[in-house]
Amino acid sequence: MKATYFKHTLEFKRPSGTSRGVLKTKDSWFIKLETKDKFGIGECGLLKGLSIDDRVDYEDTLKWTCNNIHLGLETLYQKLKDFPSIQFGLEMAIQSFSSADPYLLFPSEFTEGKQGMKINGLIWMGEKEFMKSQIQNKIEQGFSCIKLKIGAIDFESELELLKYIRSEFSASDIELRVDANGAFSPHDALDKLERLSKFDLHSIEQPIAQGQWQDMARLCQQTPLPIALDEELIGLKDVTNKEESLLTIQPQYIILKPSLIGGFKGSKEWIELANQQNIKWWITSALESNIGLNAIAQFTFTQNNNMPQGLGTGGLYTNNIESPLTIEGERIMYNPKLSWENKFNL
Structure with missing residues (x-):
């Protein structure tokens, strides 16, 4: 079996605002396994400025992984503990290669097209009117859960936006999640949570920056609004540290991005720990192409x-690979009658 890697630069249909600036392109790396008769493909979903493996030796590590593919998944996974996105790409590629269909990693009623999954509608950061138009569009599409990024415009304007939404749609009409991406400071976070709680929000993701466990624990204990940990999970590499973080902080929710936490294996570890402590969770993609989104879904x-899961990012790009993944109303579906179009020269 031969292992190679390549990079594909995904181009956004329109610039997309995040807490780390406006994105126009996004690089993804892919591991390809092949013999004469079959292949497997996995995506290493690196996110600049967020992934712990956003390092100068990233490509060298990809090359080393491919050159040492004979060591097998278990050994390589352990050696790649500082590179969770490569762990995930490797897991995905091996699962893909081992399957009769390289794109059918987990056969189920989902891949048979019999069931879909409810997802949230993602609202990108930007000017108030732009965000308002996105919200209206998502509601018209049939979404009952909307995730709103906050922390980009001033807080008072964001409160006005939430006030507008709630004047039009009650909590029984629309479930609202907000994501602060660590924008609040520990000393004013509780006051902001109090003000946000007036709008019947489902939850807030990562109100303060990661790594402040005691401050986050205090917030989770006193909050009038359920808190979901997101970035807080990044960089915790072994089960002991993961368990310690949950026991210390005791959040209401955690959010799992497989590309940032070591793929399927890393996600399963978090899920098991969360279930043990009665912490609820959901899974979110991290701007992967349809290769990675397919595996995550x-x-x-x-x-x-x-x-509702956070799995609706496949339509963001002009040069994505065409896949059987579709969005129907508020559900992501897999249509087995549709084929994969090989735009990446796989």
Whole structure:
């Protein structure tokens, strides 16, 4: 079996605002396994400025992984503990290669097209009117759960936006999640949570920056609004540290991005720990192409979680690979009658 890697630069249909600036392109790396008769493909979903493996030796590590593919998944996974996105790409590629269909990683009623998964509608950061138009569009599409990025415009304007939404749609009409991406400071976070709680929000992701466990624990204990940990999970590499973080902080929710936490294996570890402590969770993609989104969606379905997931990012790019993944209303579906179009020269 031969292992190679390559990079593909995904181009956004329109610049997309995040807490780390406006994105116009996004680089993804791919591991390809092949013999004369078959191949497997996995995506290493690196996110600049967020992934712990955003390092100068990233490509060298990819090359080393491919050159040492004979060591097998278990050994390589352990050696790649500082590179969670490569762990995930490797897991995905091996699962893909081992399957009769390289794109069918977890056969289920989802991949048979019989069931879909409810997802949240993502609202990108930007000017108030732009965000308002996105919200209206998502509601018209049939979404009952919307995730709103906050922390980009001033807080008072964001409160006005939430006030507008709630004047039009009650909590029984629309579930609202907000994501602060660590924008609040520990000393004013509780006051902001109090003000946000007036709008019947489902939860807030990462109100303060990661790594402040005691401050986050205090917030989770006193908050009038359920808190979900997101970036807080990044960089915790062994089960002991993961368990310690949950025991210390005791959040209401955690959010799993497989590309940032070591793929299927890393996600399963977090899920098991969360279940032990009665912490709820959901899974979110991290701007992967349809290769990575497909793997995450198939895996997520097998975890039997009925909450809206964060899996609707496949349509962001002009040069994505065409896939059987579709969005129907507020559900992501897999249509087995549609084929994969090989735009990446796989």
